[in-house]
Amino acid sequence: MVDISAEIEIEVPFYDVDPMEIVWHGNYVKYFERARYHLLDMIDYNYRQMQASGFAWPVVDLRVKYVKSIVFTQKIIIKATIVEKEYGLKINFLITDKDTNIKLATGYSKQVAIDMQLKEMCLVSPPILDEKIKTYVKNS
DSSP states (O other), X not given: OOOEEEEEEEEOOGGGBOXXXXXXXTHHHHHHHHHHHHHHHHXXXXXXXXXXXXXEOOEEXXXXXXXXXXXXXXXXXXXXXXXXXXXXXXXXXXXXXXXXXXXXXXXXXXXXXXXXXXXXXXXXXXXXXHHHHHHHHHHO
């Protein structure tokens, strides 16, 4: 298991909530994406770098478990953790309340590499992902 994590903090903006001031369910995915991007940037393999390395990494599976409502102006922490890298990139997510540390949501995303030159899905993750993770761990 890899177990590299990154966290971001946000205060829920007005445009993310419904008339009851509860975060619309689809915005949880947006919060996951913001944390995922921060994590990938942290290991020096963000979306631009993926593209430059010749691979696209589309999401092929995504799950969200809603535990407790998130509301307008609430400060939340979104944690993204790499948990699998050999046969795709699986990232687990945890959203908690900043002040109480109460769990609000969990989930995961699974991405697979597409060789952009061959236009084929890779059954095994390309070596560049492992290199980026090893470099990050070594320098941490």
